[in-house]
Each structure stands twice: as C-alpha cells, then as structure tokens.
Amino acid sequence: MRDVLMREWWVASRSLGRLGQTLLFMVLVLVLFPLAISPERAVLEQVGVGAVWIMSLLAMLSAAEHSIGPDLKSGALDQMVLSEIPLWWQALAKALMHWLTVGLPIVLLSPIMCLMFAVEERYWFWITAALFLTTPILSLLCVLGASLTAGLNAGSALMPVLVAPLMLPPLIFGTQWAYQMGEPFYGYVLAALLSLTSVVVPWVVSLALRVAASR
C-alpha cells in the first residue's frame, strides 16, 4: 500500500508545472477582482471571503481531471482494477494527493488572499481553518467527479456540472463558519460532511472506476 501511495504522490508532485498554473490562475483572478469591481475597502470586505472560496473551488475542480484521465488512457486503470489492493483505498490515495498538491497550497495561500481583499484580521484565522476543513471534502468530490466522467467524450465539460451541486453544502457551511468566526454548529456540520464523504466517496469511486475500465 505504501508503494501505491508513493506512486500517487510522484504522479501528483512531478507535474508541479501544471499545478503552478492552476494556482497562478487563481491568484490572477483574485488580483483582477478589485480592479474590476472597485478597490474600495468596504466593497472588497464584503465580497472577499466569497471570492476566495469560489476561486478555491474552481482551482480544485480544474486540477481534478488529471487524477483519473491519464490512468485510463495509459491502461494503468486496468491494472488498478485487477489489483490485490482494494480500489477504494486507491481512490482515497488519489484524493489525498489531490488535497496535498492543490488543497493544502490553497489553505497556505489563504492569509495572502485575505490580505489582498482587506479582510479584517479577526476573520483570517477562521477563513484558514474553514478552508482547512472544506478542501479535503472538495478533493474527495473532485475525484468522484473525475471517476464518474472518465472516458466520456464530454467528460471535462460534464464534470463541473455534475460535482458543483455536491459542493454547495461545504461551500455554504464553510463560508458561514468563517463569517460567524467559528460558531461551533457550522464546524460540526463541516466535520460531519468530511466524515461522510471520506467513507462514501471512495466506495462510489471504486464502482465508477470499475465501470470506466470496462468500457
């Protein structure tokens, strides 16, 4: 199992160029935001948290395609299906690496993004904390979307449409947790969502991968 984890880490980390592109795109949009709307502090403060969240979500979605598509094309998926190692575990490894290479950098970048949007300092900690809890959920959902649309012609167009509704709960509760500065209720809901997705999603992904390999 360790070898599988290492492989997924290498696959994810050796394409840092593509990853940099994703994050760069995200930061670029965030820079353009104040220029396009208004540089006024009051306006920025209002849209800031939401903008950070939406950009994180889009960045994670755009990186998701690469977690399954290449394996299907190269035939590695066949070997994964025929493997002794449970498919759900391999799916979990993929989600973990997606989080480590896209989710975690977003969490680490979040104070800088807060600074750019002149978000009041008392919110900073909670925004980072909320992203820390939300991004793993999003990573799992991204891998789910990638597995369900792997091998479809219109897959890359279909995936965001398919996954976006599922991303609404973590989006809503995550932003609320940050806005309410750590109101426990929202934190509990986020933790519950994370537990739920980390159990259900790998299992669904394993079914989807089996179907994708058999097409």
Place this chain on the structure above:
Amino acid sequence: MIHLKHITLHRGDKALLAHFELQVAPGEAVQLSGPNGVGKSSLLRVCAGLSDDYEGEAILPPKSDVLYIGHRYGLTDTLSAVENLRYLLALKDIHPAESELVGALSEFKLGQAMFDRASTLSEGQRKRIALSRLRFSREPLWLLDEAFSALDQGGMQTLAEFCERHVEAGGTLVFTSHQMTALTVPVRTIALQV
C-alpha cells in the same frame, strides 16, 4: 481455467464475435489469431474479467490468479522504468528489492534507460518495462495482448523463454498475435474470423 459459453461481443452496433466458445485448460498455451479489428483484444479483456460488455456466460478465475498485459501497458509517464515496475508489482502485492527490479529490467536489456522517465522511451522499450514483471509473476494465468509486437529479435526471444518456462511449470497462457509465434511448447491456435 477459462470457459466462455456462447459469447457475443459488440462494437457499437456491429457484432464482432457471435456465439463464440472457448475452453482453456490449466497448463495450456493458446494463441488467438486473426486480422485487425476482429475482436482479439476485446476477447482477452473478457477473459481478464475487465469487460462485462458481452452476451453469454464466462466462467473465469479470480482476479488474483490473472496477469493481464494489454496493448496499453499501464505505464505512468512521469515515473522511471524502475518506479513503474515497482508500482505494477505492488498492485499485485509483490515487493521485490531494488536490485531485483533492476535485474528484471536488465534481462529485457533496458540498460541505462531504466532510470529515465517512461515518457522519453520508445514503444519497444516501454513494452519491455511492462514485460519485465513476468519474472515476478505468481499468477497461474497469463493474458498477453500483442505481446510479441514492437519487440526486436532479442526481446521476442526473451519473452518466448518466459512463456515457455511458465507453461512448462504448469501455468496457463493465452496470447493474441497475428503472426506465427515460435514457442517450443505446444500452442493451440484459434483463428478468429470476421
């Protein structure tokens, strides 16, 4: 080992094979031959349990008994040959030492290329990486899709020796090929027709 009863395969709306029967006994070597597009690869995927896109009944061994190397070798472009081999074997819960991996790749004459990323290697070299895992195989059933193509004379010789040793040791071999392949063990050839 394998028993296919009345198997019908489709590609789109077109029927590839109709009411196909195949029985492979343990320790047998079977070659599926026939022109391109006749359904050899699809049939092999059915035998591997990878495809359920067929009509009929297929009695297959459990997936832990199957070694399948398709026409797509399952290599990861960003990994080196050694890393690729280690991963493919780890999926089958086989964990050889680094020196054994290098030894297996050397047997297929990969040379220094074994430390380069797989994406920089030629088709023949990539095939050699995939085939290097045969040395570690514990699976009684080998399914090799077009294994002998893209290899040079030496590579074909090495592969043939592996196959012969496998069958002599009681293993089962099913492979597809449209050329005549010279093995020293008896091979039953099944010609698929359109």
